Amino acid sequence: MSEGNFTLDGEDIPFQEGQTIMQAAMAAGKYIPHLCYHPEFKPHGSCKLCTVRVNGRATASCTQRAASGAVVESNTHAINDERRALLQMLFVEGNHFCPSCEKSGNCQLQATAYELGMMSPHYDHFFPNRPVDASHPEYLLDFNRCILCSLCIRASRDVDGKNVFALSGRGIKTRLIVNAKSGRLADTNFSEADKAAHVCPVGVILKKRKGFAQPIGGRTFDLNPISATPHPTIKEG
């Protein structure tokens, strides 16, 4: 397998043929902000938070294959400004109330916002009306916090072989749905053993009756910033 090098913010990063810029950067211990990317799944390229400049052109680092000699810029003032704007749009499109959210401290959206120094939502809130689905005896779906990363869809389809989740609608009306006639999680074969039960980077798919069992100070991102632990194993309760 052939190898090569590219530079990321001026540092040499080695890669193997077939690796994306994101994969090579992570293997080298370099953090590129992202939300829809997960090393165990095929890249989706939808959140655009991992956008970098390769030889001056903007591209998603989770889908762009590394090329020898490429000059990649990531941690620049201009790129981080754009990432903050994307984060702000994600916050205002949903209902993200960190103060009373049980995923607070374990949430990758919140941790990324801290990492990038997002100080306010900036844009007007949409305040969408998204009722929660509490029909399943063990799991709660709080759609208010969905960022449409599709990780649960990929996990359920590609790992669990179940297709419990899907995206429906187009454009700004895109939303996460449950593949059941009733639209309720209770009417699917979703279970705690599913990979999809454990990949949500925000607070949509939640184990019931476990919220706030972890004390402040012991939560994942209380201990390390997301740049140090981009894909931690989050303990539930």
Place this chain on the structure above:
Amino acid sequence: MIENLETANNPEKLRRVAIDPISRVEGHGKVTILLDEQNKVHQVRLHIVEFRGFEKFIQGRPYWEVPVMVQRLCGICPVSHHLAASKAMDIIVGARHLTPTAEKLRRLMHYGQILQSHALHFFHLSSPDLLFGFDSDVSQRNIVGVAAKYPEVAKKGVLLRKFGQEIIRHTAGKRVHGTGSVPGGVNKSLTVAERDALLKDIYQIVAWSREAVAMVKDLHNQNPGLYNSFGTFRANMMSIVGNEGGLDLYHGKLRGRDENGKLLFDGVDYQGYSDLIAEAVKPWSYMKFPYLKSLGEKQGWYRVGPLARVQNCDFIPTPLAEIERREFVDYCGGTPMHAPLGYHWTRMIEMLFAAEMIKDLLHDDDLLGSDLMVTGPRELEGVGVIEAPRGTLIHHYRVDEDDLVTMCNLIVSTTHNNQAMNEAVRHVAKRYLNGRELTEGLLNHIEVAVRAYDPCLSCATHALGKMPLEVELLDAEGMLLDRMTRGSDESTSGCRIT
């Protein structure tokens, strides 16, 4: 009850003075006064003009989120809401008896809250009035003025509050809006290092709390004419009391006394509070007026908080606070004290009680335990009651089988005291404002009465000391006659329009 001052007969012929918002009181409160041409007072009302809506938007949320969400009602006493909601949710998850570690950690958190809130209430918000005089120079009448003239008093007030906040931080994870209490128990115990850090300071805290009681006692003794009569009216009182009738601010049964101290009810399980209390609505305030059903709306209103609690209990189960309670009872001559300024005295007795309770708890190794949670048979409805710094706090929820909240009813301390605070401002207005040209100092008398009860009118969070005050005089046609404003720096300016 000064009924004739609640609603004037011919309000259209009177001019209106508004204290809006009330300063050194958190939340949006307003007092309106209607005067005739001779400045005679015809109507006085304390309005709560803020609408929060927590009871509605908690519906449809999972029950385990509630103790963390509802505490956002308040930035001064969030722990009280956190714990009252947790106690209600204990019933929902079938945890009727917590583990000793969980129960004691919650008590520690609560007494830390009582300590910090009582210190804030007395030293930061009320002591400027008491030390300098109600109508003293407004530029001095604040905590910064206290720090300049009585630096030791201010310093102790600040450090007492800080210690209470440290207790909260170690038990809830944060000084404000933590997550320590969860349905069925707590999510952490104390480490040895945390316990020892608190133990290091607690004896000084007890000593300073004793000094605080002595200070407020001295104020009463130096000017009994003022302290015993200012805004005074007779009222029923209600609180929870603990085992055998002792003062207990975390758990107990409901007890009520009439204005003479005679028991109205005792040993009432608060799960049935709705059989005891009803709430009346008046068109001029967002805040309801609770009353005892057995006595009816006119006679059944009552006061809650330190003045009610210290006189409602049979004893205080810590030695130093019990000595102070007895001295207070002796001072009152065996009959209940009804003076609003007595709230400060009893508040400081409670602060001493909280300090002693913290000291005792810190010597209990159960705080270091690891058995934190219990559950039992699931239930669909639960009530949690706690004695918050300002008084009895009731949280009532129904939760469906899918774990979502379907109903929420909150009766906060301020609401229990609504009629009492209205009575207090009416008495003060009648005694001090009647027939006199209004000044900022005179209007501050009204605020002193409100602050004696509550520095936190709607459980809202606002920056301390940043409240501007604007008073307007209007004639019968609504024409602006006079305006007086106080900026956020408490500087005063006036402009005579006509």
